[in-house]
Every structure is written in structure tokens, then in C-alpha cells.
Amino acid sequence: MILVAGESLIDLIVGPRGDVHASPGGGPFNTARTIARLGQPVRFLGRFSADPFGALLAGKLADDQVGLALPEQVPQPTALAIVSLNEAGVARYWFHLTGTAGFVLDQPSAERALRADVTALHIGTLGLVVEPMAGVVEGLAGQRPSSVLLMLDPNWRASAIPDPSAHLARIRRLLVRTDILKTSMEDLPFLVPGDDVPAAARTLLGWGARCVLVTDGPAPVRAFTADGQQLTVPTPPAQVVDTVGAGDAFGGGFLAWWAERGLDRDQLADPGLLAAAVAAGARVAALTCTRAGAEPPWQQEIRAAEHPGGQPAPGPGTARS
Numbered sequence: 001m002i003l004v005a006g007e008s009l010i011d012l013i014v015g016p017r018g019d020v021h022a023s024p025g026g027g028p029f030n031t032a033r034t035i036a037r038l039g040q041p042v043r044f045l046g047r048f049s050a051d052p053f054g055a056l057l058a059g060k061l062a063d064d065q066v067g068l069a070l071p072e073q074v075p076q077p078t079a080l081a082i083v084s085l086n087e088a089g090v091a092r093y094w095f096h097l098t099g100t101a102g103f104v105l106d107q108p109s110a111e112r113a114l115r116a117d118v119t120a121l122h123i124g125t126l127g128l129v130v131e132p133m134a135g136v137v138e139g140l141a142g143q144r145p146s147s148v149l150l151m152l153d154p155n156w157r158a159s160a161i162p163d164p165s166a167h168l169a170r171i172r173r174l175l176v177r178t179d180i181l182k183t184s185m186e187d188l189p190f191l192v193p194g195d196d197v198p199a200a201a202r203t204l205l206g207w208g209a210r211c212v213l214v215t216d217g218p219a220p221v222r223a224f225t226a227d228g229q230q231l232t233v234p235t236p237p238a239q240v241v242d243t244v245g246a247g248d249a250f251g252g253g254f255l256a257w258w259a260e261r262g263l264d265r266d267q268l269a270d271p272g273l274l275a276a277a278v279a280a281g282a283r284v285a286a287l288t289c290t291r292a293g294a295e296p297p298w299q300q301e302i303r304a305a306e307h308p309g310g311q312p313a314p315g316p317g318t319a320r321s
Helices: 027-037 052-063 107-113 133-143 164-175 197-206 246-260 265-269 271-288 299-306
Strands: 002-005 009-014 020-025 042-045 080-085 091-096 120-124 149-153 180-184 211-216 219-225 230-233
Touching (some): 002 107, 002 246, 009 052, 020 027, 027 042, 027 120, 120 133, 120 246, 149 246, 197 211, 211 271
Parallel strands (some): 009 080
Antiparallel strands (some): 211 219
16 A cells, blocks of 8 residues: 655646646645556545535545545645646746645544555645645655655755745655655755755765656656666657646656555665666656646556557556546
């Protein structure tokens, strides 16, 4: 079981011609949906509002068979993200977060969610920014059993971070315990200002991460490991509708592939396995970009993309619709 801890919110997506539509989102929310659609058991640790948007968010997770660690509603309103898309489908974000439901979390509830069946914990995005959730999730990462793999996606949103120095300090504390750091070219200038990608990766590994994955839109993904390996993995071409949720889909795709094979942190040093997991994440992200909003693909869509013109290859797990 993979536990994804963090926020859910509603993306109010404004297109280049001013059209607006509401889409369920939030980095951890998108990641949990990705993992579930790829056939892996996953539980979401986060709160939902009693307002209509809260019901929509909880319903989306339930439809995708994501387990809800905290299904009880709270009176605070749902958080909102204003998302502006340019003609190329690239997104910019503004946030309404203060006093919202998605960040209501207490330590006892979080600890109960980290049950004996959890094999991996995914954290990041605004769930590490907004209190009280941020402090609780940091504490949860430190209390997890040593057998539980930790994946961290900072997904740095400068407009939502009131104290960048304090947030970077939190990331550095978490990196001491992090097995997989999923980051992007947009994140690196905030995490390690002024460094090129290899130098930044060395710094992040020096802070404690076992493996650093760096995405760069349609450019190849670069992976760096604590034992000095460097891999470059191409991304598949895609007809981009928008890039909302692509990074979340990549992280979810990587972690689902890893969990499906029962791998642990020691296998991160295997270049063949690491490259295959990165390629799997890139396929999932590419398909997510071909549709509006953060709508990750199902397992059967991935298999069809891997075997075009024929029947999807058999494999563990089944797609759900």
C-alpha cells in the first residue's frame, strides 16, 4: 500500500481565450489518482470540506478506488488554485489557501494512516507549506518505519510560499530521510540557486537524498544516484493539450512501477531498473498532457501505448473504469 499525504484543491483553469472550468487537483491528489489508475493500492491522507467541491474531490478519489484515510468532512472551505494557460498549454498558478479544508491535519490521525501495510510514502507540494498539515507531514516522514520508501516532490510554488528560507530548511531536513527526490527544472533555482543540473543534483544528494530525478517538460529526464550514476531517459512525444498535473503523473507513474515490482530503496542503485521506472513515469506524464486538466491515464491506456496496433500485453493488475 502506498500512502500519499498532502492537499487536494480545485483548479480554476482559465484558458488563453478566457474560458474557465473547475477541475479537481492538488499535487498529492493527482499523484494518488495516478497510482490507483495504474493498478496499485493507494491511500490518500488529507481532509475534505463539507462544501460541494469537497464532495467532488472525495468522490473522484473514490471513483478511482483511492482509499480515504480521513473520509470525515470538515467545515472549512475547499482550497482553490487559479491556473492560467497560455497558447502552448503551459500553466501559471495563484492560490487561495488560508483557512481551507485540505490543510487540516493532526498528528494522531496521520499516525493512524501510517499502518503496517504501508510500503511507500509520497509527500510534497503545498502539503509541506501550509500549516498545520506541513508540520504534521514532516513529522510523519520522520516516524515512518525504516522499511517504508519515501518519495518527496517539492513542486515549488513560489506564489504560495510566504517564507522561502523556512520552506527550504524543511526540505533539507526531509532530504536526510528521502529515498527518491522528484524535482524539475522549475524547482531547481529555488532549491539550489545558480547551479547547473549536475551540480544541483550533487548538492541535493549531499543533503541526503538517495536518488534525484529531474524533469524538464518534453526534454529527457535526468536521474542521479548517491553512488555517482547519471542517467538520461528520453520522453515520448505527445500532442499537448495542457501540462496541468504532468509532474504529479510522472511521480505517480514512477512510484507505481516501482511498487508493482516489489522493489525497495536498495534497487535504486540498479541503473536498468531506475531507467525503466523513469521511462514508465515519462509515458504516464506524456499521456496526461494529451487531455485537459490533471487526468492521468489508466493502466490499459499505458499498455495500449506500449503496444500500438495490437492488443495490450498481459500484465499484473487490471484497469478500472
